[in-house]
């Protein structure tokens with residue numbers, strides 16, 4: 321069982337500037353698995369930009385061209401779970417052996433390995449074995465190797481051996497072609513101005529782009545209404561509102577320091593003045609809450625503190641917001657500003 325989804329093909333993965341490198345590298349790998357310098361091929365990019373689709377497309381195409389090859393798609397999360405189970409059941413060696421005889425191994429969302437040293441260890445050995453035997457490894461991740469947190473250096477250096485290709489947000493033309501392709505496959509007709517309206521307003525996530533079109537079709541068919549521009553506007557508005565903007569730690573520091581009318585430098589400074597300490601702790605608290613960064617990484621970005629300081633900040637904010645009304649208001653105000 322390869323676990324591949326046959327509907328995720330190259331043909332259905334529309335090309336644009338945002339994905340050309342990754343898509344073409346994928347095609348090259350599919351033509352000659354293990355036989356290019358793109359080994360591993362690492363595809364990285366934000367949520368909903370097509371990493372999983374592209375990873376499957378490579379596998380599907382290889383299975384098509386080389387039916388005798390064993391191809392396996394697995395999420396890093398499932399791989400981790402299997403590994404943990406194998407340790408519990410005392411068959412770690414069977415687990416390793418199973419993976420070492422695969423021709424093409426596709427691991428999706430490798431960022432999940434963060435901080436999981438046991439799994440990283442076993443994957444390191446499997447990777448080396450496959451690589452030495454000319455087998456192909458394909459990885460996806462939400463970040464470039466340089467930005468990955470809590471992954472062992474030796475594994476990161478392996479990730480960098482081949483090619484890292486980024487999937488970026490598609491431009492307007494590509495978004496329009498993605499929508500048209502989807503409508504065509506579903507046998508739905510839609511006026512050009514409506515397609516363009518949706519493509520114009522939903523920019524950063526292909527999954528949402530498709531989601532908006534799907535709800536547009538559903539709304540019109542359930543309510544027996546024509547697909548009009550006004551209906552499209554309603555739906556797009558809901559989608560845009562529900563999409564939480566990705567916040568960065570820089571952005572959080574800016575919002576918090578603006579709120580307390582200080583500059584970011586002050587917020588990061590070593591001073592122990594109470595209101596500045598509180599602002600800093602709030603920034604750390606929201607960085608923990610709204611980003612995926614580790615405590616250590618938050619600390620280093622907010623004035624070179626260590627992870628224990630960040631942990632202490634989060635606890636302090638939790639405590640103060642349940643005992644101090646004024647402080648509670650700071651937390652609520654900032655949460656509102658940050659969750660735009």
Ligand code: ADP
Nearest residue numbers: 332333334367368369370371372373498526527
């Ligand atoms: P990720 O794994 O990066 O979060 P997915 O691979 O799940 O993203 O893609 C989200 C959705 O967008 C899927 O339905 C996928 O088919 C679609 N998609 C993404 N990029 C493209 C593209 N270039 N052409 C067609 N569909 C795409």
Ligand code: MG
Nearest residue numbers: 371372373428
């Ligand atoms: Mg995915």
